[in-house]
Amino acid sequence: MEALTNRSKAVDRRPMSVWEKAYLPEIAKGMGVTLKHFFKKKPTISFPEETRPFSPVFRGLQVLNRDEKGRERCTACGLCAVACPAEAITMEAAERKQEEQHLYREEKYAARYEINMLRCIFCGLCEEACPKDAIYLSETFTPANYKRESFIYSKQDLLIPDPVTEPELYKKALGDRAKKS
Amino acid sequence: MMISIKASPKRGKALCVCCKLLIVDLDFKYMQFCLLAITKAFLIEKAVLITIVIAVSLVIAMYSTWAERKVAGFIQDRLGPNRAGWGGLLQPLADGMKLFMKEEIIPNASNKFLFILGPGVAMLTAMMTSAVIPWGNKIEVFGRSIDLQIADINIGILYIFGVVSMGVYGIMIGGWASNNKFSLLAALRGASQMISYELAMGMSIIALLMVTGSLSLKTIVEQQSAGWWNFFYQPLGFLIFMVCAFAECNRTPFDLPEAESELNFGYHQEYSSMKLGFYLFAEYINMFISSTLMATLYFGGYDIPFVNDANLLSSLGPNLTATLQALALFAKIFFFIFFFMWVRWTVPRFRYDQLMNLGWRGMIPLALANMVITAAFMLWRHG
Numbered sequence: 001m002e003a004l005t006n007r008s009k010a011v012d013r014r015p016m017s018v019w020e021k022a023y024l025p026e027i028a029k030g031m032g033v034t035l036k037h038f039f040k041k042k043p044t045i046s047f048p049e050e051t052r053p054f055s056p057v058f059r060g061l062q063v064l065n066r067d068e069k070g071r072e073r074c075t076a077c078g079l080c081a082v083a084c085p086a087e088a089i090t091m092e093a094a095e096r097k098q099e100e101q102h103l104y105r106e107e108k109y110a111a112r113y114e115i116n117m118l119r120c121i122f123c124g125l126c127e128e129a130c131p132k133d134a135i136y137l138s139e140t141f142t143p144a145n146y147k148r149e150s151f152i153y154s155k156q157d158l159l160i161p162d163p164v165t166e167p168e169l170y171k172k173a174l175g176d177r178a179k180k181s
Numbered sequence: 182m183m184i185s186i187k188a189s190p191k192r193g194k195a196l197c198v199c200c201k202l203l204i205v206d207l208d209f210k211y212m213q214f215c216l217l218a219i220t221k222a223f224l225i226e227k228a229v230l231i232t233i234v235i236a237v238s239l240v241i242a243m244y245s246t247w248a249e250r251k252v253a254g255f256i257q258d259r260l261g262p263n264r265a266g267w268g269g270l271l272q273p274l275a276d277g278m279k280l281f282m283k284e285e286i287i288p289n290a291s292n293k294f295l296f297i298l299g300p301g302v303a304m305l306t307a308m309m310t311s312a313v314i315p316w317g318n319k320i321e322v323f324g325r326s327i328d329l330q331i332a333d334i335n336i337g338i339l340y341i342f343g344v345v346s347m348g349v350y351g352i353m354i355g356g357w358a359s360n361n362k363f364s365l366l367a368a369l370r371g372a373s374q375m376i377s378y379e380l381a382m383g384m385s386i387i388a389l390l391m392v393t394g395s396l397s398l399k400t401i402v403e404q405q406s407a408g409w410w411n412f413f414y415q416p417l418g419f420l421i422f423m424v425c426a427f428a429e430c431n432r433t434p435f436d437l438p439e440a441e442s443e444l445n446f447g448y449h450q451e452y453s454s455m456k457l458g459f460y461l462f463a464e465y466i467n468m469f470i471s472s473t474l475m476a477t478l479y480f481g482g483y484d485i486p487f488v489n490d491a492n493l494l495s496s497l498g499p500n501l502t503a504t505l506q507a508l509a510l511f512a513k514i515f516f517f518i519f520f521f522m523w524v525r526w527t528v529p530r531f532r533y534d535q536l537m538n539l540g541w542r543g544m545i546p547l548a549l550a551n552m553v554i555t556a557a558f559m560l561w562r563h564g
Contacts, residue, residue, distance in 0.1 A: 024420075027528060034256045034527040044260045 083129035295358035300459035303351025356448035371438030381544035382425035402482035472517035
């Protein structure tokens, strides 16, 4: 049979020579190998301090976006919830009142918007489905918590900081991922 | 001795008389070993020395665990512990804390007394060996010349052998008292392994003793400072001694009593909390002591290589010289500790029959041959 790669080696079944039976030279050889590895550069990335560079299509936690005046973009149309294959998104719509015009961009908004991060598979279909660029996937990816309930992210957890009142935080949260509006 | 004086006034009186006679004699040779030397200053001096030696060996054992994990990590292309403190230096403290906090479980079916005695014996024997090791030459403090050795007894090596052999009781008692078949098997393995390798070890030492002509470690070190290191006279003896030391310490490739993958955890399987910690600790102290012994017996002990210690003494004074000597000794010890770890993360474990084969058919004949050749050579040289 032809070998698939040229890396395969035939098993050597010859009896050991005296040199090999002496055992110590072979141990010395092995110790040479380990010593070489001792001084090798380690491939470890010390995670919280260093991070791996992300690919441009990386999909992390969702963020609910605001427009440049700090109004929520989401209109609670429910397309993201429909698109979601894991059924992780729930929302409740409400009508905008006259005095709330500075809070919500459209006449309808999401009074309650929840994503269950334990169900979410980070496929990004919600981002694709959204007609208002209201939801996008960020580069944050390590939610950790003690309780299952705390993985159900409410609107407060998902909303991006207000660009008018907190421009620094907004910029930081926006990252490179959101569509520039 | 102090106790016996209190307990029986009659004998105490006799002792006092003996002391007085000796004071009159002022026989220096007796002073070192006899009651006369036991003055207050002597007691304080020795107590301080013992405290320091024990503290140092505990700290070194503690940091050996850290070093072991670091070395393991580096050899396997990892970083090892690096979260607790700089470079993970607080890791041993965190581990110790954890062990103290853990629930202490004594199995119902165990023999309670022996179960507690086991780790104690292991720890005790590990610590006792350090008593006869010379850590450096004399230092001068408060006008007193102090030997950096707890007891310079003339049968130093025999003492070490006696104590080390007792170490097997820690394993045996622990394994048996646990009332667990895996622990018992591990204990049996440990006992037979230690006994088999002690023979070869003893014979390699006999060859060394023919060269040095003394059992006192201090004398052996002094001889090496004056001449060549014993390693150059006894390379084969050193090799045998080292291999047997690996076996005595239950280190890989001879870690059959522990054999995590075959016997779950070996003789300390049923142990928890600090009793387990004692076993692990005793192992590291044993490693430290074996490294010290190898350095002392074969690599000149506290002798600083390429330097004439007598010249150093006259130019630097006794205290600085002793410090440098202790540093030299510790450098050698740390190298051997590193070597222990290096081997552990390189060589896989022996099978049990291979272990016994190597011990009885490999090591003992080699040690015997080494002994006979050395004896013949010494006879030819002197006779």
